[in-house]
Amino acid sequence: MTLRFELGTDVASDRVDKVLARLCTGTSRSTIQRWIREARVRIDGRLCRPRDEVGPGHVLEVEPGPPLPSAAAPDSSVEFGVVYEDDDLIVVDKPAGLVVHPARGNPDGTLVNGLLARSSFRASIDPRDETGALRPGIVHRIDKDTSGLLVVAKNEAAREGLKAQLQAHTVERRYRAITIGVPNETTIRTAYGRHPRSRLRFTSRVREGKPAITHVAILERLAGGAAALVECRLETGRTHQIRVHLFEQCNTPLLGEPLYRRSPVPEVLTEAAARIGRQALHAAVLGFEHPRTGAHLRFESPLPEDFSAALGLLRAQR
Numbered sequence: 462m463t464l465r466f467e468l469g470t471d472v473a474s475d476r477v478d479k480v481l482a483r484l485c486t487g488t489s490r491s492t493i494q495r496w497i498r499e500a501r502v503r504i505d506g507r508l509c510r511p512r513d514e515v516g517p518g519h520v521l522e523v524e525p526g527p528p529l530p531s532a533a534a535p536d537s538s539v540e541f542g543v544v545y546e547d548d549d550l551i552v553v554d555k556p557a558g559l560v561v562h563p564a565r566g567n568p569d570g571t572l573v574n575g576l577l578a579r580s581s582f583r584a585s586i587d588p589r590d591e592t593g594a595l596r597p598g599i600v601h602r603i604d605k606d607t608s609g610l611l612v613v614a615k616n617e618a619a620r621e622g623l624k625a626q627l628q629a630h631t632v633e634r635r636y637r638a639i640t641i642g643v644p645n646e647t648t649i650r651t652a653y654g655r656h657p658r659s660r661l662r663f664t665s666r667v668r669e670g671k672p673a674i675t676h677v678a679i680l681e682r683l684a685g686g687a688a689a690l691v692e693c694r695l696e697t698g699r700t701h702q703i704r705v706h707l708f709e710q711c712n713t714p715l716l717g718e719p720l721y722r723r724s725p726v727p728e729v730l731t732e733a734a735a736r737i738g739r740q741a742l743h744a745a746v747l748g749f750e751h752p753r754t755g756a757h758l759r760f761e762s763p764l765p766e767d768f769s770a771a772l773g774l775l776r777a778q779r
Contacts, residue, residue, distance in 0.1 A: 503522045541555055549753050557765065607636075635694050639689070640715060643682055662720060708722065717738060717739050717741050717771075736767065743762070745762050
């Protein structure tokens with residue numbers, strides 16, 4: 462279907478790629494530029510360049526192109542829960558141990574590979590993302606060994622709408638965690654960046670970096686105060702943010718934490734740590750506005766079996 466725009470006096474003169482990015486709601490400027498390179502855009506009947514200027518009186522014709530194909534291969538053997546799905550997005554309940562998208566060290570067997578095997582999933586790739594072909598529709602992530610909810614976009618409009626909400630910090634993301642020790646109920650605000658001595662780690666002990674904000678609330682004291690069930694609500698979503706903030710700012714690392722921890726684990730907690738066998742972190746609540754309809758959606762995921770088993774052991778200790 463060809464889109465036709467007759468520019469009136471309400472449209473200020475500007476580059477054609479900028480004008481079309483405003484007119485084609487939910488379509489990024491980089492996608493418009495790709496369409497222009499593919500000879501899908503005309504000004505007054507003639508092909509154009511992204512930098513060509515247009516204004517009142519010009520007629521623009523656009524033939525939208527198909528989304529870029531993903532470089533990831535479909536894999537129907539990948540298992541995950543589906544909480545909600547429509548034409549625009551899918552909300553999944555990711556099990557612990559499943560990587561979200563292919564990357565170095567994890568070329569296949571990821572959530573993206575599993576999504577691509579679904580006939581209903583045809584997500585568009587963000588052309589601004591150098592690795593976008595390996596993570597179509599991914600707007601946020603959770604760590605491999607963190608379980609729980611995340612939303613994946615199926616088209617560009619949904620992707621851009623969800624990204625805008627994440628950037629505005631309006632997406633509700635609440636996590637359940639078991640900590641070693643009991644943290645203070647607090648709001649943690651720090652700068653955040655990569656650890657200067659480890660490429661695998663991040664740190665909040667930096668003078669300059671991206672802002673990171675985590676709200677911490679105590680839900681239950683466990684094992685005579687040796688541990689706690691806490692809720693962490695994210696405003697920002699930096700890599701490992703909750704894990705780092707609980708360890709560095711609260712001195713209460715996650716139970717089962719392999720990277721950000723002090724050792725040894727208190728003896729009273731060793732059985733529970735062995736039972737869960739991973740960091741005790743679960744993305745329990747996810748809420749956002751539907752990027753097309755504006756309806757408020759909110760989902761909750763029950764604690765997985767390994768988390769519940771560890772929690773039960775700790776509750777039994779006084």
